[in-house]
Amino acid sequence: MEALRHPAVAGRFYPEDRDTLLNDLRSFLRGREAPRPGLACMVPHAGYIYSGSVAGAVFADLEIPSRCLLLCPNHTGRGRPLAIVSQGAWQTPLGTIPIDSRLAETLKQRCPLLSEDAEAHRGEHAIEVVLPFLQQSRPQLTFVPIALGTGNFTALEELGEALAAVAHTQEQPVLIIASSDMNHYENDAITRVKDTKAIERILALDARGLYDVVIQEDISMCGFGPAVAMLTAAKRLGATSAKLIKYATSGDVFGDRDMVVGYAGVVVR
Numbered sequence: 278m279e280a281l282r283h284p285a286v287a288g289r290f291y292p293e294d295r296d297t298l299l300n301d302l303r304s305f306l307r308g309r310e311a312p313r314p315g316l317a318c319m320v321p322h323a324g325y326i327y328s329g330s331v332a333g334a335v336f337a338d339l340e341i342p343s344r345c346l347l348l349c350p351n352h353t354g355r356g357r358p359l360a361i362v363s364q365g366a367w368q369t370p371l372g373t374i375p376i377d378s379r380l381a382e383t384l385k386q387r388c389p390l391l392s393e394d395a396e397a398h399r400g401e402h403a404i405e406v407v408l409p410f411l412q413q414s415r416p417q418l419t420f421v422p423i424a425l426g427t428g429n430f431t432a433l434e435e436l437g438e439a440l441a442a443v444a445h446t447q448e449q450p451v452l453i454i455a456s457s458d459m460n461h462y463e464n465d466a467i468t469r470v471k472d473t474k475a476i477e478r479i480l481a482l483d484a485r486g487l488y489d490v491v492i493q494e495d496i497s498m499c500g501f502g503p504a505v506a507m508l509t510a511a512k513r514l515g516a517t518s519a520k521l522i523k524y525a526t527s528g529d530v531f532g533d534r535d536m537v538v539g540y541a542g543v544v545v546r
Contacts, residue, residue, distance in 0.1 A: 280365035280395065286402040287370055290324045291409060295370045301325055302413040305333025309414070312340040313546070317453040317511040319479065319504055320410075321540035322349065322403040327527045328458070328540040332410055334523040335542035341415035342450040344377055346384075346440060348503035349403035349456040351426035356397025358427040359390045359436060367422070369405070371412045377419035380443065380451070384421065388439035390432055397424040403456040403500065425502040430488050433502050437484065437509025444514060455507035457500020459539030465528045471496045472524070472539040479543055480519045484508035511545045519545045 284293075292298040305325070320335050321328035351360065363381030366373045385391050398404070404422050411418055427433070444451040459472040475496050478487035484505045491501045498504070511519075522544055526537040 281373065282365065282367045282398065284369055284405060285400050286405055290402055290406050293370055298370050298409060299413070301329060302333070302409055305329045306337045306413060309337040312338060314340045314450065315452065315544050315546045316514050316516050317455070317507045317545040319455040319457055319507065319541065319543040320407060321458045321542065322406045322456045323458055323527070323538060323540060327530055327538070328525070331523045331525055331540045331542040332407065335544055336410045336414050338522055338544055339452070341411055342452050343415060343418055344380060344447070344449055345411060345418065345420040345452045345454055346423065346444070347404045347407060347420055347454045347456065348423045348425060348506055349401065350500045350502060351397050351401060351424045352403065352499065353400050354426065355399065356424065356426070357392040357394040358425070359392060359432065360394035360397030360424045360426070361385060361391045362395050362398055362422050363393060367405070367408060369409050369412065371409055374408055374412060375419050377421050381421045384439060384443050387443050388436055390435060391423070397426065398422055407454065407456055425506070428502060430485070430505065433505040434484065434509050437506040438513060440506060440510035441513035444510065453507050453510050455500055455503035457498060457504050459498050459541050461497040461499065461538050462536050465526055465534035465537045468526055468537050468539045472541060476521060476524070476541055479504060479508065480521060482508055482512050482516055482519055482545070484512070516545050519543055
């Protein structure tokens with residue numbers, strides 16, 4: 278039997294009850310009237326109460342194709358530094374989503390740095406919390422999960438080049454999704470200043486600039502690696518613009534501005 282990954286954070290980061298989850302998703306995706314195709318996007322992965330509205334605004338703006346490449350940071354520290362899973366399916370309260378085995382195998386051939394490794398994904402939340410949005414927007418969906426536990430620019434750039442090369446050869450469109458929160462656990466004012474610097478580089482489609490500003494300004498953007506790879510791929514695929522769809526911090530929810538996390542939603546076309 279192919280491996281089925283069961284939810285690791287349902288009931289904590291997002292509702293475990295199907296009906297409650299559907300109600301939340303419909304609320305976050307409200308206004309999804311004229312979505313347009315895109316090459317890539319960046320969405321946050323915190324608990325829905327904090328960042329669901331930001332992720333929802335992105336997916337309301339995007340026409341979701343039937344195939345997606347999902348890149349996330351490795352928060353658990355388990356497994357290989359560039360970990361892909363190419364067989365099986367993932368389960369959420371909305372059902373199962375098959376892994377696109379052909380797309381995954383093609384990507385592994387194109388990028389030898391990728392290692393087959395389910396352990397890196399076992400308890401990781403950053404892709405799991407994105408999947409229900411995709412299921413609600415595009416019920417018939419396949420995807421490829423990739424967890425990045427490296428901050429090496431050359432490796433991230435190589436992965437981005439491979440993502441673009443593989444996506445370019447597909448007959449059907451492939452959406453590249455980077456899962457990332459922004460600056461962590463500083464006050465709201467500092468977080469907004471730091472996040473603005475990172476977002477400026479993202480909107481300029483500047484992968485190297487994003488990498489440099491995150492390092493130089495000590496911006497604790499957990500998914501800068503996925504974002505660097507995504508931007509590299511998008512530029513190679515001919516992207517000409519990136520738009521900030523929504524920005525918020527956790528302080529916007531509860532009003533505590535002393536220690537917040539930033540959330541940005543960006544669409545690349």
